[in-house]
Each structure stands twice: as structure tokens, then as C-alpha cells.
Amino acid sequence: MKRKSLRIICPNGHMGFAPTKEGSFWIGAETRPDYYCCDSGSDDIGPGPLGSDTSVSPYDWEKHDLELMLIASRRQGVPMMIGSSGDTGTNSRVDMYVDMIRQISRKHRIKPFKLVTFYSELDKEDLRRRMKSGDVVEGLDERTPLSLAELDQTDRVVAMAGVHPFIKGLQMGADVIIGGRSSDAAIFAAAALYEGFPENHSYYIGKVLECASFCAEPYMAKESVIGTITHEDVTVTAMHPDQRCTVASVAGHAMYERSNAYYEYFAGGTLDMTHCRYEQVDAKSTRVTGQIFVPTVGRTKVKLEGSGKVGERYIGIVGIRDPYSIRNIDRVIDWARSQVEERFSGKPYQLFYNIYGKNGVMGDLEPVREIRSHELCVIVEGVAPTKEMAEEVTLIGSRQIFYARLPEVKGTAGTAAFVIDGVLPAPPGYKWTLNHVLPVDDPMELFTLNEMVIRDGEEG
């Protein structure tokens, strides 16, 4: 029998990045939602975690958030689905989440259940073969198509799953799905599609739920929200006693973190929110209608994210108080740069100066041209192929501010104040080398599913 409505809870907009707030989660869980869904991914965190295959969220916070969802969903016997495990959705992060699920099952003696995982990493050599056989890896956001040279500079690639591996997992009878990199909204959309709801509303419920309480007001992150889908509409409700989903907060959320408020792209189509209508239906809930999903014509295009290492990195911190040096800060920096260049001319290094008190935050976008501060902080960032070279680049670039040669300077015993007489090791520099799409014949072909029964609870 076809369901008339389906309720999905989202406890956190980025699982583990900051812990899920338990109060509103349990308020939501007590209403017995039909699905527990959440994503842990974000490209906001920069290219470092993907490139180096690490997480930015503390292990215990991720486990805490999984624990809440696993206990509640297993108690009810309803599915739980996680996308983009461990911030980046690489294979090692999926494995890490599976291990956490086992630990939690053991701790709470959870009865055996079926777990389905999928991997999203794309082997560089596979991508190279596809490119050599004629596939064009198209650039997003006006990037040019991927070149083999750019691929060479890439350390790791993940493909962004749409609804397909989640739906497949549900068809396989999964109680819990732990996914690799995926579109945040696709996790929720997959639940709704699997249960027979129309594409228009299924993709929209994903879109509105994926950041949890960011679609509610007042601004309070990490609180749970519940979306209800029917064959006619989507309604979203805040679970925290002091939060409400209003027309303004829900409509406003459509704009968040995307370049255009009207469209959202998925592997398989585009959600068009141009004609959305928003109505307040009770104090905490807003109903949305009018959304349209337009399927892609031709081959499915799957988004790829890739990150490559640029080099080792050090940071120097320099304070300047001398007014004459501040007025001539550009000459001071030119001097320091020239000294690094003298030492490393022709070598591959990068040297950046962020001058706080001048334009440290905005750089060239800063409209305030004159320096209004009586003191400056200069952050020196040096990047080079080896740690030793990066340290020396940064050290020369910092220390030579002390020795800047300005003709009329009064302070001839040094024009820089140091917090430490040295430079600090920083995480290596990485760069987003891929923000592209790959056309595929089968939307599942980049994703590898694996099923298992978790019996650790019996051993607990």
C-alpha cells in the first residue's frame, strides 16, 4: 500500500563538525520519524582533509552523533542513512564510521541488523583511462575541462553520489546505510523516492532538510528538524522549543551557500525552486509547494571533487608599530620578498603576506585603501616542496621585515616585533584541483556497495 506521508528527521547539518544537540533530537525522536538521515560532508573545510585523507571533526563528536541516531533508529526499527562520512566521504572515512557503528552496537547490545556501505572514491587511473578514451571531464563554475596535467597534480578524487546508491541500499534491505561522498540533499530525497513519492517533492525535502535547523529561526545550529512529504507538498517543522520554521527562514535557506537561489543540481537532474510557494501552517511549520525537478537529458553527470598537495607550509607572525614603517608597509614587504627571491631564485616556492590592519581579511576586495591602524600584524605564509625549504622561505620572509631598509627609519635596532623568534609548522597546503562533472552511462558505476550484518551487539 502506498504511503500517504513520510517523516524524516535531520539532527545536524554537518554531523560531527559540532555535536548534535540532544534535547531537540529526542523531542523529534519521540514523534517516531520514519527515517533518520544526516550528512557529514562539506567542501567548506578546504581541500586539506580530502587531499591528506583526514577528518576535521573530532572522532568522539562523530561517534556521539552516530550513537544518537543508531540508538533511536534501531529502537524503532526504521532506516538510518548517513552520507559523506567523516567530512570528506573517502573510503577510509566510511570504514571509520563502520567501525564506530560496531563499537556503538556492542556498547548498547543492539540486535543484529543489516548495514550497507558504499565507497565514492574514484581511482585516478580509472579517470585517466576515461579521459584517454574520449570522456570530457567538464569544469563547473566556469572551470575549463580537466587536463591530464591537472589530474597529475591531484592526490585524491571523490565522486558525489546522487540518490542512486542510497535507493539501491534500501532495496537490498539495509537498516543502516553508511555512504561515501554524496549530495547532502540526495540522502533525504532517496528515502522519499524509495517510498514512492514524486521527484519534485522528494528532491525538495532533501534540499530543505540537509542543513537541519539552519532552515529555522532564530539562528541556532545543530538542532533537529523534521520534514514531512506527501504527494502534494513538503512541510518542515522545527523541533527545538524556541525555534520555528517560518516562511522567511525556509525561503531564506534556499539561498544559503549556493550561487543562485532558484536552482540546485544533482547527479540526474536539477531542482527548480523558482515557483515555490511558502505558507505558515502552524507556529513551528512551513509548507512548500511548486518545486519542480527537471531530470537530465542524456548521460548522467556526476560531480567530482579532487584535491592535490601544493607543498609543505610554515607560518610567520610579525607585529609592526613604527608609524613610518606602517606608512611604507608595501616597501617593507617588497624588501622581505626580495631577500627570499635572492636566496631561492628559480626554485618553486610561494610566499604570501596577509597584512592585518591594512587588508588582511579581504585583500584586493578591500575598499578601504588607507591604513587606519597604529599597529599591523603581518602573517607570512611560505609554501615549498620540502619542510626545510618552506621553513627557510617563511623565516627569511618574516625576519627580513625586521631588517627592512627604509631610508628615514628612526628605529635602527629592528622594525618588527616577534611573538616567537622563529616560524610555525602549518598543515601542508592543498588545492581544489577538481570541481568538475564526469558523464557516465550508469549513475551507479562510480560507487561500490557492500553489505554486512552487524552482530557486535550479541558479543557485547
Next chain:
Amino acid sequence: MKTKKLIDLAKTIRSKNAGTDKITFDIIFREKENYELVKKSGALTRQTVAALFNIPEERISDFVEFDPAYAIKFTIRRLEPSGSPGDRDIFGCQQYPPLLDIEVPV
């Protein structure tokens, strides 16, 4: 001509990454009147924003007026992807302050 600053008319003025290659700006109003006022004033357009940030108009990839949320939204292309060495604002969330002082004729 009498003017008001955008900070005194809008409820929310924010910037944030939109993917790895862009920063998007949202100016959201509580009242329809203020939204319509700013929309019609000509103080917030592709041209005025490009001039304010001193960038060519081509770097503004989107500029939309979003009636359902009483919001004006525009997006700027980054010159280098977010989080690359040399990036000053990895999340792109501190690029909006120059908008606060935009003078809107009232």
C-alpha cells in the same frame, strides 16, 4: 537627497562560500517595503557592487532578486579556489562588511 545605510534597512547581510570557486552574498530584509525600496533605489546592482569591491563585472557570476525571501543575492568568482595557500578567508564569511555602509536613497 536623504539616504539610509543598508545596515539600517536589512535584517541579514552575509557572505559565504558557494562551492569551492565562489563566494555568495545575501542581503535579506524583514519588511517587504525595505526590500522594494532597495531593489528600486539602484544602490545595489551588479554595477555598484563591482565598483565597491573594485572588480570587473564579469567576476559577478549571478545577481538575483529573490522575492519569496525579500532578498537580494549576488555571487563573486574567487581568483583561486577556497583554502588554497594564500586564501585569506577559507569560508568566505567575512567579505560582506563593505556592504553595510552602502547609502540607499530614501
